[in-house]
Amino acid sequence: ELKVEQNPLFLSMQEGKNYTIYCNYSTTSDRLYWYRQDPGKSLESLFVLLSNGAVKQEGRLMASLDTKARLSTLHITAAVHDLSATYFCAVSEDDKIIFGKGTRLHILP
């Protein structure tokens, strides 16, 4: 059974700082997804990572994938308040994707 673990589950950080969210998963998979969810809202797709060593960047967010280590990271550079949200990683298994518990990110001004 595929398990997806994120850490930390909660992160409070100052604006301007850098931080990394980690996503570990338990079985081999060829696709990893990162989503963002604002309070009371739906999930928004951020990144789809398809291969070992894949790196994608959008603004202050950068995601990477190491399939051998079964690890993905979401790096936040010079955080701003607008990035406050819950971030989920999800891993594909057959035709479906399984989500981690999410990392609730709170950025203090």
Added chain:
Amino acid sequence: DAGVIQSPRHEVTEMGQEVTLRCKPISGHDYLFWYRQTMMRGLELLIYFNNNVPIDDSGMPEDRFSAKMPNASFSTLKIQPSEPRDSAVYFCASSYGSQGYTFGSGTRLTVV
């Protein structure tokens, strides 16, 4: 495209009543998924369809839950009878292959 459309946005019902949640996927998408989100359990996959056929319903918690997809543009998730522990946000998502899901806005269900 209007995206994945779910209705209703909010539903409050009394315990024991039947609840039907509705979803219209993005046109051309061949997969449809139903998820449930709670604080305690996070996002749980309930069931998913491929080309209108249910593929995996192992996440459906009990026989009180059922889902149908009579055609490519419509799916329902029904709870009968509803219980307070069913209170959650129910999301529908669709995808074309494994290109990543597009989620609907969700239905917030409260069973009192």
